[in-house]
């Protein structure tokens with residue numbers, strides 16, 4: 414596996430993750446303002462943990478950033494030429510009705526990875542996530558924790574420059590949560606920009622380089638994690654941290 418010499422797995426190529434900028438971004442389908450206007454830039458080392466109460470707009474922000482939704486107003490831009498290679502891991506894994514291995518090789522094909530490399534890259538990623546024995550198992554029969562590991566393995570195989578994770582551990586037990594957090598750290602150390610939502614303050618403390626705090630569809634605060642957890646600036650973040658409900 415190490416003899417593949419595949420550029421997409423070269424950590425040097427990933428050493429400077431692309432920066433992400435929201436410029437006056439709004440999302441208001443049918444005239445109903447759900448998000449924004451918001452302007453911010455993710456250009457620090459990260460990982461960026463996106464926090465806020467239910468309905469704050471965290472998932473919308475990730476979907477706008479990943480290109481799954483188009484802003485009604487404003488623009489989402491990246492440093493460099495065009496949008497970088499991206500992957501997204503959801504709270505409930507979105508998998509094809511195929512084998513675990515085929516889920517990965519399909520994703521590699523969609524991302525234009527040469528056919529001759531796909532199976533080795535897929536098997537390497539399955540091994541990283543302890544799923545080698547399940548390579549030929551239909552993805553739909555895997556346990557919830559295994560499905561999430563498969564979703565992470567699919568992202569891992571792609572060596573994305575950016576990885577979005579939307580509450581990836583909310584349905585997992587403590588051991589599985591630890592596996593996901595370890596993987597997130599490894600993605601980060603490989604140079605992937607991490608943007609992840611969570612409701613778990615402890616998890617955010619463990620992982621965050623910076624915190625983007627949303628409430629009411631707007632960014633209330635974007636600060637280094639130590640600042641956010643020690644001295645949150647916005648009234649909404651202070652209320653959230655103290656366990657008060659924030660609308």
Ligand SMILES: Nc1ncnc2c1ncn2[C@@H]1O[C@H](COP(=O)(O)OP(=O)(O)OP(=O)(O)O)[C@@H](O)[C@H]1O
Pocket residue numbers: 442447465466467468469470471472473474
């Ligand atoms: N495609 C859509 N069309 C219409 N309304 C939407 C759409 N997507 C999200 N919403 C609404 O936008 C608001 C923000 O939703 P979002 O899922 O981003 O919140 P969230 O911060 O991720 O919440 P939670 O923590 O509960 O997951 C909610 O009121 C939701 O119902």
